[in-house]
């Protein structure tokens with residue numbers, strides 16, 4: 113039956129006197145959407161079509177109206193949402209959101225805790241110290257994106273959804289490293305200066321530069337070297353699963369910075385200053401190594417990498433730690449290339465430059 | 474998209490370095506210290522008998538690790554149970570504002586966290602999207618209007634909830650972890666109902682008036698926000714999901730409502746337990762909560778009275794005729810009120826049915 117006939121019938125029905133049906137008669141939002149699931153199910157990318165798939169570069173929507181839905185003149189103004197797409201947009205948000213949902217894991221049941229071996233005392237102490245550090249910093253990577261979530265426009269809601277997955281992932285990271293420290297008799301040990309400094313980020317790109325590109329990037333490189341750090345299948349699996357999560361967070365940040373630099377190239381120098389700060393070039397507390405644990409954590413890592421605390425083992429451990437640092441710096445430089453900041457290499461502290469592979473052409 | 478180092482493999486492959494780098498002279502190994510190994514923290518018992526739920530937070534947080542103090546003493550990210558760094562080495566004082574346990578605590582947070590992870594679902598693949606059959610245009614439009622409302626309100630709840638995470642001090646980790654699962658749940662609700670609205674010949678409907686949206690943003694206290702979202706809003710949405718027998722037109726619709734309802738039961742459980750804890754902490758809190766209750770009801774009423782598209786969509790979707798739909802809407806509103814009152818009881822607020830804000834009562838009784 114044609115819609116006009118249906119409407120006519122509805123209007124004649126008993127009880128219809130107080131109904132106006134204008135939302136049905138003349139809908140302001142696009143209709144006729146018939147999106148079907150693909151091989152990865154029904155994804156955000158699948159439904160990002162037509163007027164529903166076109167995030168505006170600039171929006172005055174301050175009412176929380178979801179992109180594509182019909183406005184009301186009397187909707188409340190929340191006065192909190194960023195108007196410009198490039199402020200928070202990342203082309204990878206939809207894909208990474210769906211990937212995050214497919215790759216969730218449980219620290220309670222996906223780690224073979226019952227197979228936890230008894231470790232040498234020094235190794236267990238060192239692992240517990242490393243986990244104390246990670247328990248301390250992991251949820252800072254949840255608190256920071258959380259701080260900006262209230263500002264994400266409903267027109268750019270995919271970013272808001274991605275941030276929700278990062279927060280879930282970081283909760284699991286805090287939780288799994290805490291459980292690991294408590295799983296083998298030692299418990300948590302010495303807390304350090306932590307990562308509260310990251311919470312000083314004042315804009316979204318300040319965050320994606322300092323947290324995603326540097327902080328989580330360094331943690332990702334560290335976790336990827338987990339085979340060398342771990343002395344049990346339990347620990348190896350934790351590092352593998354956590355590395356997979358960090359890859360999504362890092363990818364989100366990279367694609368945000370890339371988008372921002374393409375849209376607002378005049379912000380290039382500003383972004384360099386966030387990285388200067390993270391590399392320890394602004395005279396505040398250093399530095400890259402601190403992000404994966406200076407002092408106590410470095411020593412614990414050295415013991416784990418060397419397999420013990422004898423002089424020979426410590427020397428061996430320190431060499432491997434330097435290999436990790438090398439990988440951290442080189443993967444960082446690769447990320448800089450991807451976002452379009454290849455020129456940064458020359459700007460880095462000579463101490464970092466010493467670790468870099470020659471430029472690939 | 475360029476290579477952003479995300480791996481396509483199921484798990485990240487960790488690996489060994491190809492070669493040892495030349496160590497710059499500035500990087501020399503400091504002499505062995507191991508002061509950290511003597512931190513006088515509690516040695517936990519070795520966990521055993523994991524059972525089907527595995528190594529849960531409750532099991533892990535044995536002894537003093539599971540004990541949260543009434544006031545969290547550290548102003549940085551020191552984890553509970555670790556030995557704090559000397560004050561001079563604690564870095565910046567964190568921007569957290571909530572240090573009192575009563576302002577965030579719920580006894581069930583640790584268990585709800587693990588339950589949330591066990592009960593996770595993925596809208597992309599866990600909904601039988603292909604079960605959806607074409608519907609009469611006005612029926613589909615009515616359902617879409619309801620789905621639009623759910624997606625939008627969950628996005629609002631989620632944005633504001635995320636904003637509160639950064640206020641809660643690091644030591645109440647069970648609460649931060651539980652809330653992270655709620656954030657993840659609400660994100661799913663946003664996209665799942667949007668996907669449904671775009672999959673069967675329709676699209677999104679009209680936005681909400683937004684009085685509740687504004688109220689969640691305007692909450693001055695975390696407990697106030699939790700009352701608005703986890704008690705008032707979640708009770709209403711849970712009862713709506715309970716009307717699935719009338720609303721759902723396909724297996725996919727039923728699954729959407731069922732999964733959402735199971736998430737919302739956890740949100741309600743945290744909300745009720747938290748408000749109960751907050752009320753017990755100090756007698757003066759009862760008057761505070763009462764103010765939030767009145768404000769929340771008034772704002773919810775403002776939305777309900779103004780949201781004509783939602784009202785008419787519910788009437789069309791709930792009944793075969795308009796009269797039937799109107800009767801069913803009345804039933805739905807009454808079920809929503811009952812769910813809300815039962816949740817308040819779980820939060821130790823009794824006999825509230827006699828004290829409803831008049832506009833709210835009117836919106837329920839004459840929908």
Ligand SMILES: [Fe+2]
Pocket residue numbers: 250253281282285358
């Ligand atoms: Fe993490």
Ligand SMILES: [Fe+2]
Pocket residue numbers: 253282328357358361
């Ligand atoms: Fe992360």
